[in-house]
Amino acid sequence: MTVSLRPDVARGWFPADAASHRRDAPKFCPSCAAPLGLAEGGRGLATEYWLGSDRVFVCYCAACDWSGDIVLTERVLGHEAEE
Ligand SMILES: [Zn+2]
Numbered sequence: 001m002t003v004s005l006r007p008d009v010a011r012g013w014f015p016a017d018a019a020s021h022r023r024d025a026p027k028f029c030p031s032c033a034a035p036l037g038l039a040e041g042g043r044g045l046a047t048e049y050w051l052g053s054d055r056v057f058v059c060y061c062a063a064c065d066w067s068g069d070i071v072l073t074e075r076v077l078g079h080e081a082e083e
Contacts, residue, residue: 029042034063
């Protein structure tokens with residue numbers, strides 16, 4: 001699928017955002033590997049929101065009752081232990 005870099009004339013950025021959500025949303029539970037989406041036979045969900053430049057997927061898996069956030073970040077800040 002090709003996504004335009006310009007907003008849709010009638011619907012703004014929604015089509016591009018929806019396409020990136022379909023592409024990037026977690027498909028499987030990180031705890032038990034069950035599918036999350038109803039279309040894949042799962043019973044979970046992955047809802048997306050934005051926090052600055054980060055994309056956060058709030059996930060719930062009904063198969064194992066796991067829930068948590070999966071963050072796609074543009075930049076990771078870490079730290080090193082002192083030597
Ligand atoms: Zn699970």
